[in-house]
Amino acid sequence: MSAKSKLSVVILILSVAALFAGLASAKQDPELKQCSHQCRVQQQFDEQQKEECERRCEEYHREKKEREREKEHGFDPDRKLRECQSRCMGQGQGEARQLCRFRCQQRLEREHDRRWEEEGKRQTKEHEEEEEEQEHNPYVFEDRHFYTATKTEKGRVDLLAKFTQNSDVLRGIENYRLALLVANPKAFVVPNHFDADAIFVVTQGRGRISMIQEDKRRSFNIETGDIIRVRAGTPLYLINRDDNEKLFIVKLLQPVNRPDHYEVFYGAGGGNPESFYETFSIEILEAALKTSRDKLERFFDKQGEGAFLEASKEQIEAMSSHEEGREGGGGIWPFKSDSKNPFNLFKKRRPSKSNKYGQLFEVDADEFQHLKDSDLGVSYANITRGCMTAPFFNSRAIKIAIVVQGEGYLEMVSPDSGRRKSGSSLQKTSSRLRPDTVFVVPAGHPFVTVASSRTNLEILCFEVNIENNVRYLLAGEGNFVQQFEKEAKELAFKTREAEVDRIFGNQDEEFFFPGPRQQRTRDYE
Numbered sequence: 001m002s003a004k005s006k007l008s009v010v011i012l013i014l015s016v017a018a019l020f021a022g023l024a025s026a027k028q029d030p031e032l033k034q035c036s037h038q039c040r041v042q043q044q045f046d047e048q049q050k051e052e053c054e055r056r057c058e059e060y061h062r063e064k065k066e067r068e069r070e071k072e073h074g075f076d077p078d079r080k081l082r083e084c085q086s087r088c089m090g091q092g093q094g095e096a097r098q099l100c101r102f103r104c105q106q107r108l109e110r111e112h113d114r115r116w117e118e119e120g121k122r123q124t125k126e127h128e129e130e131e132e133e134q135e136h137n138p139y140v141f142e143d144r145h146f147y148t149a150t151k152t153e154k155g156r157v158d159l160l161a162k163f164t165q166n167s168d169v170l171r172g173i174e175n176y177r178l179a180l181l182v183a184n185p186k187a188f189v190v191p192n193h194f195d196a197d198a199i200f201v202v203t204q205g206r207g208r209i210s211m212i213q214e215d216k217r218r219s220f221n222i223e224t225g226d227i228i229r230v231r232a233g234t235p236l237y238l239i240n241r242d243d244n245e246k247l248f249i250v251k252l253l254q255p256v257n258r259p260d261h262y263e264v265f266y267g268a269g270g271g272n273p274e275s276f277y278e279t280f281s282i283e284i285l286e287a288a289l290k291t292s293r294d295k296l297e298r299f300f301d302k303q304g305e306g307a308f309l310e311a312s313k314e315q316i317e318a319m320s321s322h323e324e325g326r327e328g329g330g331g332i333w334p335f336k337s338d339s340k341n342p343f344n345l346f347k348k349r350r351p352s353k354s355n356k357y358g359q360l361f362e363v364d365a366d367e368f369q370h371l372k373d374s375d376l377g378v379s380y381a382n383i384t385r386g387c388m389t390a391p392f393f394n395s396r397a398i399k400i401a402i403v404v405q406g407e408g409y410l411e412m413v414s415p416d417s418g419r420r421k422s423g424s425s426l427q428k429t430s431s432r433l434r435p436d437t438v439f440v441v442p443a444g445h446p447f448v449t450v451a452s453s454r455t456n457l458e459i460l461c462f463e464v465n466i467e468n469n470v471r472y473l474l475a476g477e478g479n480f481v482q483q484f485e486k487e488a489k490e491l492a493f494k495t496r497e498a499e500v501d502r503i504f505g506n507q508d509e510e511f512f513f514p515g516p517r518q519q520r521t522r523d524y525e
């Protein structure tokens with residue numbers, strides 16, 4: 001007997017054993033017992049019908065058990081075939097048994113095809129749903145669109161997917177990337193540089209940043225609202241100076257080597273993250289540092305706990321003690337143009353729009369030359385709970401916004417992607433807003449943001465292409481319809497001027513209004 005046929009005999013014996021074990025336990029099953037009992041007590045059934053009825057009970061029971069087992073162990077066609085064929089043992093001899101075994105095979109093949117088809121349908125449906133969702137809203141990015149670039153116990157950096165990842169409607173900002181840095185209390189972010197120009201905004205916490213600019217070190221204490229411009233390739237390190245509070249920094253990056261991708265290079269920290277010192281061959285290091293291989297190996301070996309390390313209280317105090325060159329504070333840095341780096345959004349200045357429904361803080365490009373150089377604007381809206389911003393559009397700026405605190409929702413008008421709704425060429429895009437939701441409003445697209453009735457909604461915005469941008473308000477004080485002449489108003493709105501003025505003059509607040517009475521935030525939960 002060949003090894004193969006020996007194996008089949010063993011399998012056959014095992015299957016038969018399994019079958020009897022299964023039958024024995026099946027007979028014990030109360031549900032099956034009940035079912036068979038019902039068959040036996042049917043007065044109107046003759047003996048054959050009763051047997052047939054019992055057989056169906058058994059079949060039903062067996063299928064149910066199979067489904068349960070499958071749920072636990074997955075679909076196993078080989079085992080199923082074996083079990084089915086072993087049941088043929090009781091089907092007489094020769095041809096009858098052959099036929100029974102053949103039917104088993106056929107049944108299994110059909111079953112297999114059916115599953116295959118179902119799985120295909122399920123996947124297509126899932127794919128379509130996913131596509132529909134993304135197609136529905138290419139302007140909004142949530143938690144799942146961030147991925148972790150670096151993470152240790154002391155902090156992390158999350159990088160947002162490319163703006164063009166799922167759709168090309170945002171191709172105008174494909175050269176920008178957004179990242180979030182969170183440093184735990186007392187964390188030290190090891191020295192690094194990256195091939196991108198960046199704007200950092202501190203959205204919470206107290207830290208200190210040191211940048212090496214040419215042959216000088218510039219260090220500043222930083223706090224909520226500080227905007228720091230970091231030129232590509234500048235070596236820098238950071239600490240969170242606080243004992244309790246985390247430090248949050250939002251970074252807008254503009255890569256210089258590749259349009260939509262940047263790399264971070266770590267100089268110290270060896271191993272993890274990999275240091276560019278250690279990446280060189282040891283002969284080069286020996287020569288360059290004029291130090292023996294042994295010493296170098298021991299030296300670099302000590303490092304390697306990741307990009308975020310813990311600093312001691314004394315180290316933090318020592319590093320934080322002297323303030324240099326901040327906002328013209330008589331620092332050692334000689335160049336005036338840099339004297340306002342960092343620049344604070346909230347301090348020593350009034351909001352550019354303010355009423356009891358909200359406040360808007362904006363950096364005036366002339367105040368902070370660095371933003372002007374990069375053709376960027378930075379603003380911060382603090383919308384009072386239950387209130388909203390005026391609907392408006394930017395003439396040429398593209399807004400990249402991130403929710404810093406609170407909840408609410410966004411409504412934006414965008415061109416219809418045009419597949420289903422024929423007839424109208426515009427569509428409404430809405431999205432729930434919560435902390436870390438990122439949304440992009442392209443130039444010319446009217447939109448509003450509304451704070452939930454429970455919390456203020458605080459939004460940090462970067463505006464790309466800010467130069468010569470005009471904000472056109474669609475309602476409230478200063479709305480653009482008020483500039484139309486009488487005839488244009490009457491032609492455009494097909495009614496008397498007085499009526500147009502009544503509608504467009506009724507809201508007399510500027511920029512922030514009480515929100516919709518019917519709070520719709522619920523719809524987005």
Ligand SMILES: *[C@@H]1O[C@H](CO)[C@@H](O)[C@H](O)[C@H]1NC(C)=O
Pocket residue numbers: 346382456458
């Ligand atoms: C936003 O407004 C609330 C309430 O007026 C205030 O407590 C909070 O500090 C403001 N946030 C910022 C960043 O100014």
